[in-house]
Amino acid sequence: MTYSLAVDIGGTFTDVVLRSSTGALTTDKTLTTHHDLLEGFFRGVDQVLGKAGIAPRDIDGVVVHATTIVTNALIERKGLTTALITTKGFGDVLSIRHEHRYEMYDPQIEFAEPLIPRDLTFEIDERILADGSVLRAVDAAEIEALAKVLQAKGVVSAAICLINGFRNPANEQVVAAILRKAAPGLYLSLSSSVAPQIREYPRASTTAINAYTTPITEPYLRALAVRLAKLDVPNKPLIMLSSGGIIGAEVAGRFPVRMIESGPAAGALAATWYAERLGLDRLLSFDMGGTTAKACLIEDRKPLIASSFEVDRIYRFREGSGMPLTIPSIDMIEIGAGGGSIASVDNLGLLKVGPRSAGSQPGPACYGQGGMEPTVTDADLALGLLDADNFLGGDMRLDRPAAEAAIRRLGDALGTDLAQTAAGIYRVVAETMAAAARTHATDRGVDHRGLPLLAFGGAGPVHACAVGALLESTAVIFPPNASVLSAFGTLVTSVRFDMVRSAPGKLDALDWSDVDRLLTGMTEEGMEALAEAGCGPKTVSLIFGADLRYLGQQNEVTVTFDRDPRAGRDAGMIKRIFEAAYLAQYGVNPSHVPVEIVSWRLTVRGPGIAVGNLETPSGRWGEPKATRPILLWPEAGPASVYDRSSLAAGQVVAGPAIIEERETTIVLPPEWDATVNSIGCVIAKRRV
């Protein structure tokens, strides 16, 4: 028997999943311990091992970890003194940003302070040109003097981001070598290795974030490895990345920027795994929690990958109000509507839900902690979708009269009664989610119609069928163990590392020896990273890709090749693949416009994962434990209420029905049927 362990530390909970080679899962959820994240980590591990009756040394499979430590460090701005080193003339790169004013209509707009202040930004006299040639080499004496200044200012970590450093890393490497000697112990992040992509501001922002979080993350991961080893856990820990890759703790410690949002990424990987198991080519994963919802498009059984995203948006989740990152990441949308979102009436007399949230303090009115404003959870409770006595398995009693009073006050302003108001909140939330998903899909050139939904998170299963109806989804899927789905996702994913390097040039004038040098360098970096994660060279596969565009465009289309593009040196093959991908996204190919390559991509991947048997026993169909009236559909009669754990494989449940789990509740509307499949997924479809 082999055991693998996954630990996902989120903002509120630390989730632990232990999987045996038979496929059996043991799970636990414990509160995240913000003062020392490893305390919660090992408490959860202890509990799971206790439940399974095994010792730490029995965990002879992988140990995979996803953590929110990097995101927290950024949002709370609790990093140590960090400096930025740039080319002379470009020291204001973090203040100038893109120049973009992200909210046109607000003259009182504000921007976040740069992560690294101007007085810790240092310009040096060097220059690389766009073709990679060195116009001015680094002056060693200048860097030695700078080292003294950095030490005097108590700088712990430095980002080095020089103009055109993505094209030729030489000057950044020289600076780093001198600093290593002159200021030993200083953490260094080089833009040419953290994010070697064209566009100076996002690259500087990414490198700065990496530098800022390294002094927090690196010791954390080291301590984790030491404590696991002390417990006699046989293998070194692996770390989940936001790209959906998994890599050794040492590499991850050098690139903490790649760990941001890795928990949600793992959720998308779990959704991908289910797509595979269910034989679905595409689906939309839909994770709705307390303050926000996250959605991810899975196409061809792969999550969409974005080449950039933002952290710490300071203005209503508005694009442009956060710090940009250019690293490969699973492409997620975050929608400012969750269980805690507050419903209100605006000055036009319209019902609005969110983006304000009651959070967990004071929380929804029904939490009885002083919240007076009606939230989505209050509406769910008032409608009868949630059971006041069975929330979190009965551990937290909800105050239904308080929820109803809050909703009535809102109804007075709208001129609607309790049922109409609560149903209105429920509908508006679904519309908000559907609209965000449609816009996101359109923006990616994906047709949203018919996409099956895979719903999880505390509030996701309550609202999923309503969202699915608006998106014309062919099915809404509720996977088992939905409350620890991200941790589960880390255990069904191969070790993997994704790399991107910019080297812009026209496709019909490619310098293949330059391409060869670049891809060979990336291959070496990838193989080394995988070796550290325990993958022998024979088990590693390489997947090549590129970002291309028509000359004159500013956005690229990412394509994947089915073989090494250097084989045959066939630029025509690259062009054909690009044009097909472009046509699929945009519907037209402009003729006569030359194609330009902007970046090369390489993914190195370890061997696949055997997940084992996850069959749910068939057997006697579970009976409803109760019925209750649902105000959403008075004409459909009371809904049957089931315990999810009582459902057997093959069982069919007819809507209206409520299926309760400890952490969430599946709402099955009238006109819908749900079937439990052999691996425990509840699959809901509209009756035809």
Place this chain on the structure above:
Amino acid sequence: MDGIQLEILWSNLISIVSEQAKALQRIAFSPIVREAGDLASGLFDARGRMVAQANTGTPGHINSLASAGLTLAKLFEGKLGPGDIVITNDPWMSAGHFFDITVLCPIFWHTQLIGFIGSTIHHTDIGGYGIGAGARDIHEEGLWIPPSKLYEAGEPNALLHDFIRHNVRTPDHVFGDLAAQVSSGRAGGERLIALCQREGLQNIEHLSDEIIARSENATRQAIRALPAGTWHGESRFDVPGGSIIELKAAVTIDNVAGDITIDFAGSSGASPLGINVVMNYTHAYSTFAIRSCLNPELPNNHGSLAPIKVTAPKGSIVNAAYPSPLNARHVVGMFVPMPILKALHQVIPDRVLAEGSGAVWTVQIQGKRATGDAFTSSMFNYSGGMGARLTKPGPSATCYPTGVAAVPVEILEAAMPIVFDRRALRPGSGGKGRSRGGDGQIIEFHMHTQYPWLLNAVPSRLDRGPEGLDGGEPGASGRFLVNGKPFSEARKITMEPGDVVLLETPGGGGYGAA
């Protein structure tokens, strides 16, 4: 209609056009559309009244599309059938210069016209003079497309397509972008029909009445809360070539009727340069200024714009008459909000901002690579500082009223043999005050070439900086230097290989005595 049903339908209409705007922005060839979002997308009812509009775009496009919809719907009343698509780039009907092409797709359902999806985007080329203010009259500025049918009963209008193809330099890009406008219009129409089906609506007339009436009432309510009277503001600035432009605005608040009238009487007359602004564009930036201070949270539509009236003397620089050249109308248009904000400062001092740099500075370069191949860069731009607010400084290197992004240095260096020596904030350029104005920036570059090259730079505010408010000091004026010597030229300049260009964009005005 109750506030729940209306919210659901209304938010769906906005989401239909926002989706189509996203699709357009993604597909477009025109770099300014993709990077700067220089586009607008709107949904109109059968009478051509704008009911919903995408949450993106620039003020100049957004609000001028509203009047284009009304005009075109009236012009083609009774003459449209399924599969027809209308096009124009008439500056007086839409966004004020030929580059902006408006495409309007009628939506037919059960043989009934239920509305339109319209879009305006800035195309890469329209023939004629090209980018810049140097044409002597409008005919030199390119192809003038009168309101016509681009498609008729689903079939392309071959003659019109041919006309356009023969009169632009990059027909592939222009037709690529037109195809994007057409397909987004059709897709938006399908989404509207699906919404009607789902919600059991025959058409959107009742819905549009409700949205327009509520928006108009809310705007009037907001105006009624202000004191009645007439307030004056003026703004004085110089444009390329050195001439001084003055804009005067009298803002009259009628708090009984709940409307605001802005009159530009006394503003400068027409310019011989292509910087004249048509009424539609003046109206767009005026309503933008009022709405962003008055009730920015309210969506833009026919109703929320209705209570704001704008007038200007015919033939003045802000109500351009034929055949004045118009190409670079944003150079003056982006200053239109400034006198209005100064007038509003006397009424709602906490919601306005001091004068800022105004127009972004634009640059375009033509030359030869080391190989001898010719190149023409796309237009790139730089912001100065924004004006200070009552309790907050003005953001640096950020533009108001537009908010366009700049093209990264590395992208420009990869696209042509340019080398940037500096791109930095310009310290101390923001006006002092209780709240400081935002700083401008310093951009220095030269060309890595052995051939002469052409520089087409459009700076502004070289003569004096943006004024402060309420005792705040002015921001620093801009500086445009070639080889260390000040320069002011409205037309393209021929440069030598070693020439060094230095741009220092203006700082924003301060607010309140320091």
